[in-house]
Amino acid sequence: MKPVNTVLLASGDNVVVLAASAAAGDRVRLSGRELALPEPLGLGHKLAAHNIPDGEKIIKYGAPIGSATRAISAGEHVHLHNMQSDYLPTYTLDAEHQFHSAKS
Numbered sequence: 377m378k379p380v381n382t383v384l385l386a387s388g389d390n391v392v393v394l395a396a397s398a399a400a401g402d403r404v405r406l407s408g409r410e411l412a413l414p415e416p417l418g419l420g421h422k423l424a425a426h427n428i429p430d431g432e433k434i435i436k437y438g439a440p441i442g443s444a445t446r447a448i449s450a451g452e453h454v455h456l457h458n459m460q461s462d463y464l465p466t467y468t469l470d471a472e473h474q475f476h477s478a479k480s
Contacts, residue, residue, distance in 0.1 A: 377399075377401040377402055377403060377412070378399075378402050378403070379402070379403050379404070379405070379410075380394060380395070380396055380398040380402045380403065380404050380413070381394075381395040381396065381404075382394055382395060382404050382405075382406070382423060383395050384425065385436060385437050385438075386435075386436075386437055386438035387438075388435055388438055389425065389435045389436055389437070389438065390424065390425050390426060390428055390432070390433075390434065390435045391422040391423060391424060391425055391434060391435070391436050391454050392404075392406065392422070392423050392425050393420050393421065393422055393423075393436075394417055394418070394419055394420060394421050394423065395419070396419055397416070397417070397418050397419050398413050398416060398417050399413075399416050400413060400414060400415050400416050401413065404423060404451060406423070406425055406426070406450055406451050407425065407426055407450060409450070409451075411450070411451035413451070413453075415453065417453055421453060421455070422434075422436065422453070422454040422455065423451055423452065423453060423454060424448045424449060424450050424451060424452050424454050425450065426450045427447070427448070427449055427450050428444045428447070428448040428454075429444065429447055430444055430445070430446050430447045431443055431444060432444050433462075434454060434459050440462065441461070442459045442460050442461045442462050442463075443459065443460055443462055444458060444459055445458055445459055445460050446458050
């Protein structure tokens with residue numbers, strides 16, 4: 377298990393991005409706490425910089441990129457499973473490999 381650096385892209389962001397790929401169990405330091413990642417993640421993936429309440433805007437590069445669809449814990453991976461775009465439809469594949477909007 378190794379430490380992995382993160383980057384805060386703008387001072388008001390509530391997410392950080394991984395500066396390198398990380399394995400499950402690798403550690404990140406956020407808000408003075410060291411947290412172990414529960415899953416492997418690639419370079420550039422977002423982590424919650426602190427606890428993000430359900431419905432709060434996700435801020436990256438100093439701009440809102442979407443909203444939390446549930447409460448997100450500090451250090452948790454922030455992606456389509458817990459956020460939605462407020463600007464573009466979010467599409468996922470269903471079991472039959474058909475695209476559908478996550479908002480429908």
